[in-house]
Amino acid sequence: MSESTPVIDVTGLTKSFGKFRALNGLDLTVTRGEVHGFLGPNGAGKSTTIRVLLGLLKADEGQVSLLGGDPWKDVVALHRRLAYVPGDVSLWPGMTGGEAIDLLGALRGSLDEARRQELVERFELDTTKRGRQYSKGNKQKVALVAALASDAELLILDEPTSGLDPLMEQVFQDTIQEAKDRGVTVLLSSHIMSEVETLTDRISIIREGSIVRTGTLDDLRTDTRSTITATLARTPDAALLAALDDVTLSGHDLTATVEPSQVGDAMALLTQYGLSDLAVQPASLEKLFLELYDQATR
Amino acid sequence: MTAQPATTSAGPKATGTRLLLRTSLHHDGRRMAPWLALVTLLSVSSVLVYPWVFPDQEDREALQQAIDANPAVGLIFGPANDLLTTDGFNAWRTLALGGFLAAMGAIFTVVRATRGQEDSGQAELLASGVMGRSTRLLTGVAMALIGALATGIIAGALTIVCGGGTENSLLLACTWTVTGWMFTGIAAVAAQIGADARTSTAISVGTLGTLFILRGFVYSVEGPAWGIWINPLGWMQETAPAGDNQWWPLSLGIALTAVLLAGAFALEGGRDFGQGLIKPGPGPERGRARGPWGLAWRLAKGSAITWTIAFVLLGFVFGYFATSITDLIQEGSPLAAALASGAVNPDDLVGEFLVSVLSLVSIFAAIPSVQVMLRVRSEEMEDRVEPIMATATARPRYYAANVVLALLLPILYMGLAGVVIAALASGAELGVDVGEVWLQAFMMVPAIWTIVAVSVLIVGARPKVAVAAWAGVAATFVITLLGPSFKFPDWALGISPLWHAPNVIVADTDWTGLGWVTLFTLGFALVGFAGFRRRDLAVE
Numbered sequence: 144m145s146e147s148t149p150v151i152d153v154t155g156l157t158k159s160f161g162k163f164r165a166l167n168g169l170d171l172t173v174t175r176g177e178v179h180g181f182l183g184p185n186g187a188g189k190s191t192t193i194r195v196l197l198g199l200l201k202a203d204e205g206q207v208s209l210l211g212g213d214p215w216k217d218v219v220a221l222h223r224r225l226a227y228v229p230g231d232v233s234l235w236p237g238m239t240g241g242e243a244i245d246l247l248g249a250l251r252g253s254l255d256e257a258r259r260q261e262l263v264e265r266f267e268l269d270t271t272k273r274g275r276q277y278s279k280g281n282k283q284k285v286a287l288v289a290a291l292a293s294d295a296e297l298l299i300l301d302e303p304t305s306g307l308d309p310l311m312e313q314v315f316q317d318t319i320q321e322a323k324d325r326g327v328t329v330l331l332s333s334h335i336m337s338e339v340e341t342l343t344d345r346i347s348i349i350r351e352g353s354i355v356r357t358g359t360l361d362d363l364r365t366d367t368r369s370t371i372t373a374t375l376a377r378t379p380d381a382a383l384l385a386a387l388d389d390v391t392l393s394g395h396d397l398t399a400t401v402e403p404s405q406v407g408d409a410m411a412l413l414t415q416y417g418l419s420d421l422a423v424q425p426a427s428l429e430k431l432f433l434e435l436y437d438q439a440t441r
Numbered sequence: 442m443t444a445q446p447a448t449t450s451a452g453p454k455a456t457g458t459r460l461l462l463r464t465s466l467h468h469d470g471r472r473m474a475p476w477l478a479l480v481t482l483l484s485v486s487s488v489l490v491y492p493w494v495f496p497d498q499e500d501r502e503a504l505q506q507a508i509d510a511n512p513a514v515g516l517i518f519g520p521a522n523d524l525l526t527t528d529g530f531n532a533w534r535t536l537a538l539g540g541f542l543a544a545m546g547a548i549f550t551v552v553r554a555t556r557g558q559e560d561s562g563q564a565e566l567l568a569s570g571v572m573g574r575s576t577r578l579l580t581g582v583a584m585a586l587i588g589a590l591a592t593g594i595i596a597g598a599l600t601i602v603c604g605g606g607t608e609n610s611l612l613l614a615c616t617w618t619v620t621g622w623m624f625t626g627i628a629a630v631a632a633q634i635g636a637d638a639r640t641s642t643a644i645s646v647g648t649l650g651t652l653f654i655l656r657g658f659v660y661s662v663e664g665p666a667w668g669i670w671i672n673p674l675g676w677m678q679e680t681a682p683a684g685d686n687q688w689w690p691l692s693l694g695i696a697l698t699a700v701l702l703a704g705a706f707a708l709e710g711g712r713d714f715g716q717g718l719i720k721p722g723p724g725p726e727r728g729r730a731r732g733p734w735g736l737a738w739r740l741a742k743g744s745a746i747t748w749t750i751a752f753v754l755l756g757f758v759f760g761y762f763a764t765s766i767t768d769l770i771q772e773g774s775p776l777a778a779a780l781a782s783g784a785v786n787p788d789d790l791v792g793e794f795l796v797s798v799l800s801l802v803s804i805f806a807a808i809p810s811v812q813v814m815l816r817v818r819s820e821e822m823e824d825r826v827e828p829i830m831a832t833a834t835a836r837p838r839y840y841a842a843n844v845v846l847a848l849l850l851p852i853l854y855m856g857l858a859g860v861v862i863a864a865l866a867s868g869a870e871l872g873v874d875v876g877e878v879w880l881q882a883f884m885m886v887p888a889i890w891t892i893v894a895v896s897v898l899i900v901g902a903r904p905k906v907a908v909a910a911w912a913g914v915a916a917t918f919v920i921t922l923l924g925p926s927f928k929f930p931d932w933a934l935g936i937s938p939l940w941h942a943p944n945v946i947v948a949d950t951d952w953t954g955l956g957w958v959t960l961f962t963l964g965f966a967l968v969g970f971a972g973f974r975r976r977d978l979a980v981e
Binding site for chain 1: 560637639723724725726727728729730731732733735736739740743823824825827828829830831832833834835836975977978979980
């Protein structure tokens with residue numbers, strides 16, 4: 144497999160459960176060495192996609208290539224090279240966290256002892272507690288330590304940090320960064336915007352079983368509008384108002400939105416009315432996703 | 442119901458019970474239905490079938506003789522006082538078994554509504570609402586009491602409608618209800634002792650199983666009266682429906698229920714949420730399970746140890762019981778007459794008898810293996826197979842680890858129970874030696890594998906109907922225990938794989954059966970493996 148072959152290459156993937164069509168012609172490409180954000184509203188098909196990638200579900204239609212192989216047929220060979228953290232970590236009730244980490248590592252065939260030790264300390268995990276005694280966040284830590292201590296070249300993480308506290312979230316981000324530096328490819332499904340912003344190189348957004356948008360954060364941002372807040376000396380006239388969208392005027396204060404590419408033109412227009420104060424803000428990540436999820440429904 | 446916290450006059454401890462009970466009955470009520478249906482089916486079928494299969498006195502006497510001659514059946518069903526009337530037959534066939542089923546229903550209802558909810562986190566949501574400390578336990582207990590009462594009323598009424606005598610059937614129905622109540626109490630106490638649903642269920646079902654076997658044992662060997670009166674299930678037997686019709690032993694059962702419930706509520710008041718009297722200590726920091734084989738064993742280890750002890754005890758019960766055949770051959774018995782006439786060879790008779798005893802043990806020996814296979818499904822549904830499959834573990838290897846464990850366990854259990862039975866039987870001047878009886882115990886294993894293979898097939902290929910994994914055990918149980926006395930034809934008896942087990946104690950052993958059962962085992966297992974390999978995982 145050459146360096147340029149995508150680690151994950153999915154085209155036209157379809158999967159139905161009875162009459163319900165969970166995935167509908169999904170395309171997804173993840174290139175080697177990138178951290179790829181996999182986002183979408185609840186129930187859009189993220190976990191189903193991941194389960195197909197893991198060979199747990201069989202694709203009804205479409206081509207699925209994972210690390211150059213077929214995830215349904217080449218299960219063992221492929222799984223030696225990847226590690227997975229599920230969204231709902233379910234541990235064996237009577238087994239300690241330490242036992243679970245060792246079992247999963249042994250099953251995968253690789254467990255870096257030094258890194259296991261280091262991760263247990265950094266995540267402040269008590270490995271002698273039993274599965275049923277762990278809180279949600281601690282169960283996730285067990286699964287994360289098991290995955291990150293492996294020598295996998297691909298990490299598939301399905302909302303891995305939904306139960307972690309901010310300190311542990313920071314540890315998680317650091318460890319993913321380190322994994323990336325080792326050349327590990329990561330598919331990260333997440334709802335935590337700061338995490339997505341810090342970690343991911345590219346993002347794919349899924350909605351109702353198909354990918355509606357793929358690109359870097361900046362690519363996606365070009366599609367969304369910046370907000371302009373300005374204080375003007377003179378009351379603007381119709382010519383100005385026509386060039387802006389979502390305009391609200393209160394006395395001399397104006398708020399409006401423009402396409403990112405139109406910001407310069409808008410500036411030029413505004414100066415004609417005696418600009419005394421100005422702020423231009425790109426869309427916040429939350430707003431960006433709200434817009435993207437929302438657009439996708441239409 | 443009795444104990445003071447258990448009154449529904451909404452003290453602060455029981456606030457919200459009425460609402461929770463109504464909701465629980467609405468959502469979980471139907472989960473009690475199968476137990477109720479089984480008891481009803483059992484009882485109604487016997488009053489309908491009996492007059493039809495045994496129309497005249499002659500047939501009935503033949504049945505009585507057949508049952509008397511096969512005391513192995515008595516171990517499960519208890520003493521057959523009167524098989525000459527429909528009611529007598531129904532009382533013999535359904536008193537013990539109906540009570541057992543009603544008790545199982547009560548146990549699962551109580552444990553699910555208390556420990557089960559605490560394990561799943563549902564209880565935390567409920568307990569944070571406006572709800573007294575004892576409300577959830579009270580609700581579970583009330584549901585089980587209502588369920589047992591409904592079982593008695595519905596099964597009893599339908600039995601009378603279908604031709605059962607009124608007083609006899611009423612008393613019989615009361616024994617089911619009271620048995621259900623007593624085990625509501627036992628389960629309520631067990632739910633306070635064990636720290637999770639699994640432990641609580643194990644304690645309750647273990648108690649039920651022990652008392653059940655002891656009851657059959659004491660009656661079969663005509664043990665001392667105190668052996669009957671220390672056993673709550675013995676009280677139910679002593680009501681003797683369709684015989685003496687004693688109503689007063691029922692009051693013992695009700696009193697026991699009251700005491701147990703009072704104890705449960707007292708224990709409940711003193712424990713922390715999610716904790717039990719048995720507290721798990723910290724576990725090992727590092728794991729030794731390094732593969733699917735290690736995992737399968739790690740998960741089965743706890744119950745395997747319990748079953749190992751159980752099978753040694755079963756060996757003693759059945760072995761001691763096996764020696765009782767000497768009483769049967771005593772002068773004056775129908776068997777002695779058959780022997781005297783030369784129709785039956787004594788060696789063959791002893792051989793057949795030991796095989797029928799070992800067949801019973803075999804049915805029990807299949808149960809832990811079916812549990813191992815069903816655990817594959819529950820692990821899958823609780824999303825614990827997913828992370829395993831995400832490692833370099835092929836599905837066939839994961840499945841094989843569990844299947845092989847399920848096949849190895851019966852060898853261990855039959856070996857243990859068999860050696861005890863062999864030792865006791867050989868010491869009782871039955872003309873058999875330890876070696877051949879022990880060998881016979883192992884001869885049952887291929888047939889047990891076929892029963893287990895049914896669950897391999899179901900869990901692998903059709904997990905939606907997971908309960909069908911018990912089909913092999915249920916069918917074998919019915920055929921082995923009831924088939925011969927109901928004059929089943931050979932082809933019907935042959936559905937039970939145990940019927941094909943070669944008998945090495947008799948003069949000429951027929952080995953062909955071994956080939957047949959193995960063929961079926963292989964077929965079932967192959968379909969199971971193919972299914973597990975191909976199907977979607979963790980999908981309803």
